[in-house]
Amino acid sequence: MEYILGIFELSAINLVAVLGLSILTGFTGLFSFGHAGFMAIGAYVGGILTKNLHYPFWVAIIAAGLSAGLVSIVIGRLTLKLKGDYFCIATMGFGEAVRLIFSNMNYVNGARGLADIPQFKGASLAIPFVVAVIAIVVAWNLVNSRQGRNMVAVREEELAAQMAGINVLGSKMVAMIASAVLAGVAGALMANFIGFIAPKSFNMTKSTELTIIVIFGGLGSISGSVIGAFLLTALPELLRAFSDWRLVFYGLAVIVIMVGRPQGLLGGSELTPSGIRKMLADRKAKAAFARAKAGGRES
Amino acid sequence: MSVPILELKGLTKRFGGLTAVNDVSFRVEEGGISGLIGPNGAGKTTIFNLITGVYKVSAGDILYKGASIADKEPYKIADLGVTRTFQNIRLFKNLTVLDNVLTASHMSAKYGLAEALFRLPRFRRDEKALREKTMELLSIMGLADRAEVVSNNLPYGLQRRLEITRALALNPKLLLLDEPAAGMNPDETNQLMRLIGEIRGKFKLSVLVIEHHMDLIMGVCEHIHVLNFGCTLADGKPETVANDPKVVDAYLGAEETK
Structure with missing residues (x-):
């Protein structure tokens, strides 16, 4: 029972980080391979505040989100003008730099990691779930506001977005900060759930895992990210019976989904009543369009 | 004379050693429809990119x-x-017709980020007004019945129309149309001509249009500016420009050989 609960806790924590990345990658179209860096900042800020300074969990979580957000402002200023692949590489460098800084910081035990961080227990085990629900609501509200639509416009067609009076750099910045705050919060949750953090928990594999989940769930879909986070966090655990082979199966499962459904589970759609209606209507329209084209006439 | 809505003064753009636009001056009067014509590579789209700030x-x-x-x-x-x-049409391809126009009308909503994140009253009020305004614009432009269609699935002519609708959602005072009739048949071109005249009156716009369809240019424009190799060739009323021997040589001359 405790084991199952643990899987759900981890899924909820991963979900918070994935939602953040979903805003940046899925809705704004910026691929980041350094989000584990923001998680690390949150985890260490949360760990130090609860362990060394004895602050309550909530204070640590909020402080973790804010500090990751502050760092993202600096990083955003430096990197958001870069285009596509170059931005990707810059974030990769950022993630590795953060990991190495913590590895060499004596105050947090360097590469040996920070142990004996106060852990959630009893009622406080509900914290990750409460935070996850808040994160879903806030992310949903964001992408369904004018600021969120501006982000999607930037993803779809940057030049046209500018001509529609959208501050492209500003929209990217908002997405970057929102995603960093969520990643930082997830980091603090992780520190207080596991009780131990080390720089190597936030390496590039972690960043890549987050990106895989977002793509697997479908770019531009909050519900896809939620389902993806739960499925892909639980999957390696369910495959534990295969011991050494489990990561191979994990990889295969991702490949199968990507080949069969390149847009991810729910790319661009949402699992809400109106979202499902839209999905069906779109499928019909596409079929009609294909028929019209085949007939050589459009209208 | 009143202040024109747009005035270019000795506008020049160089890309390295190439002068794409060379000392071009003309004006677009408030409420007028002006045409910008010239052979391919004359610098017409470059001028649009300069006006809209894409190029410095x-x-x-x-x-x-x-x-x-x-x-x-x-x-x-x-x-x-x-x-x-x-x-070359640049719609937000994966979004519905409604969302395309809704996105462009974002300046009409005043709520801030915090109000959006927590769905405060002003968010709800502004969003509702925005949607109503967008639907109204869609019905004026005859796209209301397609509001939920993903824009990439629209027929070509309607994609052009949607792009103009999206531009109108910003409440512009000056609308720049870059070859709006490209790829259209004569019938669609006629419809477009009527549409340009209509929206000018309805939305109190001034329009500057780049076009190769001479019937469209001669039909709707009150003033024409002709470019050739980045330089001004002629400027004036359609009749004067059409009879200018330099213009006939450089550009309209091609019509005779057709």
Whole structure:
């Protein structure tokens, strides 16, 4: 029972980080391979505040989100003008730099990691779930506001977005900060759930895992990210019976989904009543369009 | 004479050693429809990119309502009321018709980020007003019944129409149309001509249009500016321009051999 609960806790924590990345990658179209860096900042800020300074969990979580957000402002200023692949590489460098800084910081035990961080227990085990629900609501509200639509416009067609009076750099910045705050919060949750953090928990594999989940769930879909986070966090655990082979199966499962459904589970759609209606209507329209084209006439 | 809505003064753009636009000056009167024509590579689209701030001006100035906009960011120029459509349609392809127009009308909503994140009253009020306004615009433009269609699935003519609708959602004062009739048949071109005349009156716009369809240019424009190799060739009323021997040689001459 405790084991199952643990899987759900981890899924909820991963979900918070994935939602953040979903805003940046899925809705704004910026691929980041350094989000584990923001998680690390949150985890260490949360760990130090609860362990060394004895602050309550909530204070640590909020402080973790804010500090990751502050760092993202600096990083955003430096990197958001870069285009596509170059931005990707810059974030990769950022993630590795953060990991190495913590590895060499004596105050947090360097590469040996920070142990004996106060852990959630009893009622406080509900914290990750409460935070996850808040994160879903806030992310949903964001992408369904004018600021969120501006982000999607930037993803779809940057030049046209500018001509529609959208501050492209500003929209990217908002997405970057929102995603960093969520990643930082997830980091603090992780520190207080596991009780131990080390720089190597936030390496590039972690960043890549987050990106895989977002793509697997479908770019531009909050519900896809939620389902993806739960499925892909639980999957390696369910495959534990295969011991050494489990990561191979994990990889295969991702490949199968990507080949069969390149847009991810729910790319661009949402699992809400109106979202499902839209999905069906779109499928019909596409079929009609294909028929019209085949007939050589459009209208 | 009143202040023109747009005035180019000695506008020049160099890309390295190539002068794409060379000392071009003309004006678009408030409420007027002006045409910008010239053979391929004459620098027409470059001028649009300069007006909208996509390219930085090398020399000269661009005045909008008498004030310089040459050094402004593109989105700020759009906020001032100058917007455009593109030669190769640039819609938000994966979004519905409604969302395309809704996105462009974002300046009409005043709520801030915090109000959006927590769905405060102003968010709800503004969003509702925005949707109503968007639907109204869609029905004026005859796209209301397609509101939920993903824009990429629209027929070509309607995609052009949607791009103009999206531009109108910004409440522009000056609309720049870059070859709006490209790829259209004569019937669609006629419809478009009527549409341009209609929206000018309905939305109190001034229009500057780049076009190769001479019947469209001669039909709707009150003033024409002709470019050739980045330089001004002629400027004036359609009849005068059409009879200018230099223009006939450089550009309209091609019509005779057709």
